[in-house]
Amino acid sequence: xxxxxxxxxxxxxxxxxxxxxxxxxxxxxxxxxxxxxxxxxxxxxxxxxxxxxxxxxxxxxxxxxxxxxxxxxxxxxxxxxxxxxxxxxxxxxxxxxxxxxxxxxxxxxxxxxxxxxxxxxxxxxxxxxxxxxxxxxxxxxxxxxxxxxxxxxxxxxxxxxxxxxxxxxxxxxxxxxxxxxxxxxxxxxxxxxxxxxxxxxxxxxxxxxxxxxxxxxxxxxxxxxxxxxx
Numbered sequence: 001x002x003x004x005x006x007x008x009x010x011x012x013x014x015x016x017x018x019x020x021x022x023x024x025x026x027x028x029x030x031x032x033x034x035x036x037x038x039x040x041x042x043x044x045x046x047x048x049x050x051x052x053x054x055x056x057x058x059x060x061x062x063x064x065x066x067x068x069x070x071x072x073x074x075x076x077x078x079x080x081x082x083x084x085x086x087x088x089x090x091x092x093x094x095x096x097x098x099x100x101x102x103x104x105x106x107x108x109x110x111x112x113x114x115x116x117x118x119x120x121x122x123x124x125x126x127x128x129x130x131x132x133x134x135x136x137x138x139x140x141x142x143x144x145x146x147x148x149x150x151x152x153x154x155x156x157x158x159x160x161x162x163x164x165x166x167x168x169x170x171x172x173x174x175x176x177x178x179x180x181x182x183x184x185x186x187x188x189x190x191x192x193x194x195x196x197x198x199x200x201x202x203x204x205x206x207x208x209x210x211x212x213x214x215x216x217x218x219x220x221x222x223x224x225x226x227x228x229x230x
Contacts, residue, residue, distance in 0.1 A: 061107060069210075208227075212226065
């Protein structure tokens with residue numbers, strides 16, 4: 001998007017830098033297997049097969065329960081479109097359950113689940129024991145002598161003897177960056193943009209048609225797509 005001075009809007013620069021550049025849009029909305037025009041924008045969509053997704057991102061997302069769709073927004077006649085992946089929902093076949101688009105972090109965390117040490121006590125609590133040795137004098141019917149006592153203390157905070165937390169998983173960081181770089185760019189745009197949108201699998205029915213629904217500021221669009229051959 002450009003301002004009257006011909007310079008890119010700082011807001012759009014910020015959004016695109018965060019969301020990545022996406023992928024080059026196809027020639028027109030009609031070049032996608034499914035598409036619909038809502039208000040002043042045409043939305044196109046295509047399924048990405050599991051094998052192609054693995055080739056693009058370097059990991060088998062389908063194995064971890066995630067689907068990939070290529071989505072494009074094409075504003076018409078110089079109008080603007082407000083692009084948001086959170087406006088997309090997916091259902092499959094006769095299953096009424098729907099899922100909302102997942103973030104790149106959600107997908108990367110599913111492929112590379114974080115491993116953490118299981119705490120022996122709840123929360124951020126450390127337990128320690130103590131031993132005391134002393135001498136008690138006699139008198140008043142008491143018998144003096146050496147005594148010992150033990151106790152248990154509870155302290156809040158990190159145990160200084162505990163091992164350090166594991167470093168970030170480099171595989172997860174790399175995958176999340178790849179997903180973000182090619183995800184559908186978000187924000188307000190007057191030019192065509194395209195990118196990938198990710199969903200956790202909405203149903204165990206792997207043969208039923210997908211129903212991809214967009215419900216955003218432009219209105220509602222529903223696109224049906226057949227599952228690709230893997």
